[in-house]
Amino acid sequence: MTANAPTQPPAAPPTPLGRKKVRGIEGARAWQAFWLLLPTLIAIILVAGFPLYRTIFFSAQEANLTSPGQATFIGLQNFWFTTAEGIGLGFLQDPQWWTAVRNTLIFTVFSVALETVFGMIIALVVNSAFAGRSFLRTAMLVPWAIPTVVSAQMWAYMYNDSFGLIGQGVLGGQALLADSSTAIWAMIAVDVWKTTSFMALLILAGLQSLPGDMYEAADMDGASKWTQFWRMTLPLLRPALLVALVFRSLDALRVFDIMYVMLGANVAASTSMTGYARQQLIDNQLLGVGSAVSVAIFIIIMAIVVIYVTAFRVKFD
Amino acid sequence: MYLKRTNPGLFYLQRTLFYLLVIVITLYLLLPFGWAVLTSFRRATDLFLPPLQFAFAPTTLDNYTQVFANASFRRGLFFSTIVAIGAVAVSLLFGSFAAYALGRFRFRGKQFIMYIILAVSVFPQIAVLGGLFTLITRFNLFDNPIGLMVSYLIFTIPFTVWVLTSFVRDIPGELEEAALVDGASPLQTLFKVLFPVMMPALVTTGLLAFINAWNEYLFALTFMSTNRTVPVVIANYSGASQFDQPWGPIMAASIVVTIPLITLVLIFQRNIVSGLTAGAVKG
Numbered sequence: 001m002t003a004n005a006p007t008q009p010p011a012a013p014p015t016p017l018g019r020k021k022v023r024g025i026e027g028a029r030a031w032q033a034f035w036l037l038l039p040t041l042i043a044i045i046l047v048a049g050f051p052l053y054r055t056i057f058f059s060a061q062e063a064n065l066t067s068p069g070q071a072t073f074i075g076l077q078n079f080w081f082t083t084a085e086g087i088g089l090g091f092l093q094d095p096q097w098w099t100a101v102r103n104t105l106i107f108t109v110f111s112v113a114l115e116t117v118f119g120m121i122i123a124l125v126v127n128s129a130f131a132g133r134s135f136l137r138t139a140m141l142v143p144w145a146i147p148t149v150v151s152a153q154m155w156a157y158m159y160n161d162s163f164g165l166i167g168q169g170v171l172g173g174q175a176l177l178a179d180s181s182t183a184i185w186a187m188i189a190v191d192v193w194k195t196t197s198f199m200a201l202l203i204l205a206g207l208q209s210l211p212g213d214m215y216e217a218a219d220m221d222g223a224s225k226w227t228q229f230w231r232m233t234l235p236l237l238r239p240a241l242l243v244a245l246v247f248r249s250l251d252a253l254r255v256f257d258i259m260y261v262m263l264g265a266n267v268a269a270s271t272s273m274t275g276y277a278r279q280q281l282i283d284n285q286l287l288g289v290g291s292a293v294s295v296a297i298f299i300i301i302m303a304i305v306v307i308y309v310t311a312f313r314v315k316f317d
Numbered sequence: 318m319y320l321k322r323t324n325p326g327l328f329y330l331q332r333t334l335f336y337l338l339v340i341v342i343t344l345y346l347l348l349p350f351g352w353a354v355l356t357s358f359r360r361a362t363d364l365f366l367p368p369l370q371f372a373f374a375p376t377t378l379d380n381y382t383q384v385f386a387n388a389s390f391r392r393g394l395f396f397s398t399i400v401a402i403g404a405v406a407v408s409l410l411f412g413s414f415a416a417y418a419l420g421r422f423r424f425r426g427k428q429f430i431m432y433i434i435l436a437v438s439v440f441p442q443i444a445v446l447g448g449l450f451t452l453i454t455r456f457n458l459f460d461n462p463i464g465l466m467v468s469y470l471i472f473t474i475p476f477t478v479w480v481l482t483s484f485v486r487d488i489p490g491e492l493e494e495a496a497l498v499d500g501a502s503p504l505q506t507l508f509k510v511l512f513p514v515m516m517p518a519l520v521t522t523g524l525l526a527f528i529n530a531w532n533e534y535l536f537a538l539t540f541m542s543t544n545r546t547v548p549v550v551i552a553n554y555s556g557a558s559q560f561d562q563p564w565g566p567i568m569a570a571s572i573v574v575t576i577p578l579i580t581l582v583l584i585f586q587r588n589i590v591s592g593l594t595a596g597a598v599k600g
Binding site: 030040048132147151290 | 335336338339342343345346347349350352353356364365367368407410411412414415417418419422423424425427430433434436437439440441442443444445446447448449450451452467468470471474475478503507528531532534535538539547548549551552562564567568571574575578579582583586589590593
């Protein structure tokens with residue numbers, strides 16, 4: 001399709017993307033860019049834009065998953081609705097939703113914080129010269145390359161109270177996953193193990209872009225390694241660290257796989273926001289309520305993105 | 318720096334502590350996977366042994382034969398492969414067109430499109446789950462690998478566009494200008510001039526997108542019922558009775574689906590690190 005686009009200046013049509021009519025080579029290039037972007041834009045509208053619109057649409061409808069055609073508009077009643085008998089039917093009145101929100105936030109804050117600290121330690125170790133450095137660098141990639149479901153099963157096995165390395169070996173037969181107060185920490189441990197290496201990789205890349213002569217100068221001036229870390233390394237790493245933090249937090253807020261595989265559908269619905277939404281949407285077939293929950297999650301996540309980006313002036317370029 | 322001469326005691330203490338830290342880190346990173354590998358070679362009856370005896374218990378390949386005899390696991394491998402490869406191929410093709418436009422052309426609205434693509438890459442998958450489900454059933458694509466493959470474009474396309482754009486920007490402009498002067502069309506320029514230069518970037522991006530598609534769970538769980546992909550098969554792997562988790566075969570299946578990924582990652586180590594850090598994208 002692009003091969004037919006005019007390349008000669010006189011034949012160039014006006015640019016489709018600009019309000020001002022730009023002619024000549026610029027206009028032709030704009031047309032070509034438009035054609036090149038078209039497949040991507042169509043795909044994004046098909047799999048992201050339109051489904052998102054449908055989710056927002058259904059969030060204001062009473063609808064069933066098996067017959068989405070027969071939806072009736074009920075406004076915000078999926079979010080908040082009290083019957084004449086005083087029974088709250090909106091999901092915002094469901095204590096399970098708030099438990100899921102609280103657990104997801106605990107999960108996100110602690111796993112991202114721990115990943116950052118561990119990732120920093122590992123990156124600093126790998127960044128220094130020692131025998132076996134390249135081996136450790138390679139070993140770092142292993143947890144990252146393991147599928148989430150696989151790591152969930154691996155850890156579920158290790159947590160097992162009758163023959164797990166941790167559940168039986170270390171804790172002497174304590175069922176970590178059966179108790180909701182310990183289960184959330186067990187989940188955090190899995191996530192930290194799986195994603196610390198990703199953090200370490202990003203931090204390491206940042207460390208390696210720092211100028212070495214700066215540290216030589218600091219050594220000359222008698223600054224200790226400790227001072228160097230807090231006064232030079234950390235401030236200079238800030239941009240790389242912030243971008244990594246944004247992406248990790250967003251990933252953690254969307255957590256689903258670990259909870260669903262290790263705790264089952266029902267417990268996952270009170271441990272992860274996504275788990276709760278999926279249970280309403282797919283298991284209970286409540287297309288309306290499920291979509292309303294999805295919209296709420298979407299708003300929460302987009303709000304956090306905006307806060308991060310404006311508060312820290314994160315640049316993605 | 319001169320600690321070795323001035324205070325050898327402190328120097329060796331520091332070194333010892335440092336190597337201790339290295340050992341702890343290595344164990345932390347590798348032990349869980351190592352333990353899974355070990356378990357996959359142990360008999361079901363030996364699972365109750367204390368760790369040390371377990372480590373030296375007799376080796377068996379039973380778990381692997383059992384896993385490969387399992388029809389749903391074999392089907393899972395097949396479906397995972399076609400879905401992941403399909404999603405990656407489409408994303409690389411579309412993504413390289415878009416990256417060429419975004420990295421090389423000047424036009425109004427470019428910034429806006431970049432923001433849209435970035436926004437989609439941070440989309441929570443759950444936000445489109447209901448909408449996509451109704452769409453997929455409408456087109457009779459439920460339980461069809463094509464439907465799943467198309468749904469995966471929501472995360473593979475923004476990712477490939479974003480990373481490839483940052484690569485395209487770094488390619489020196491002279492190459493392309495020479496092609497333009499010689500009268501090549503944009504597609505010819507892309508395929509004949511830029512693709513050969515972009516090859517390492519395409520391999521890296523494709524590999525990372527493949528890993529994401531191979532590991533995806535939420536869509537696979539929701540949009541497929543009998544034609545399951547491997548993450549779902551492994552999550553649902555069950556033994557003779559509901560209460561008897563067959564850990565040996567589960568670990569063997571886990572190793573089988575992980576080994577190709579780890580091998581690829583180790584081969585393309587250097588590219589992967591640069592791909593992950595280019596434009597700082599999610600893993």
